[in-house]
Amino acid sequence: MPQNLAADAIGPVDVAVILFEGNQFNGEVAPAIIDLQQSGTVRILDLAFITKDADGTWAILEIADEGVEGAFQALLGEQFELLSDNDLEEIAADLGPESSALVIVWENVWAAQLASAIRGSNGQVIAMDRIPHDIVARAIAALDEE
Numbered sequence: 001m002p003q004n005l006a007a008d009a010i011g012p013v014d015v016a017v018i019l020f021e022g023n024q025f026n027g028e029v030a031p032a033i034i035d036l037q038q039s040g041t042v043r044i045l046d047l048a049f050i051t052k053d054a055d056g057t058w059a060i061l062e063i064a065d066e067g068v069e070g071a072f073q074a075l076l077g078e079q080f081e082l083l084s085d086n087d088l089e090e091i092a093a094d095l096g097p098e099s100s101a102l103v104i105v106w107e108n109v110w111a112a113q114l115a116s117a118i119r120g121s122n123g124q125v126i127a128m129d130r131i132p133h134d135i136v137a138r139a140i141a142a143l144d145e146e
Helices: 030-038 085-094 109-120 133-145
Strands: 013-021 043-052 058-062 099-107
Touching (some): 043 085
Antiparallel strands (some): 043 058, 043 099
């Protein structure tokens, strides 16, 4: 087990796949991700980039690879390699031609204390969903109309 990764103390872990059409990844998301990590909101556990050319050829770029390391230099700390080659191959297969994706695994550090307390109380979260942004936006618009 990695030295700084303890199953009984870790907060909830999420995996996100962020699509960039047209292989136009410009690194503008990097400062937001870095801010989240530096503030202690999340801890980046693993991160990879997948690019797919027009002919379907794909490649995996790690955070330290040329072309990626500049924007994400501040995240070059301890990585736990939680994403397997098989995981990344499956994501690459689902990408359309001329697209790329940022695949990121993070611990929700902000929720670690609550998660530990739930486990310590023999409790378990049995359901959790993320509400898509467009649904939230429509709900807010409906409130504004009232």
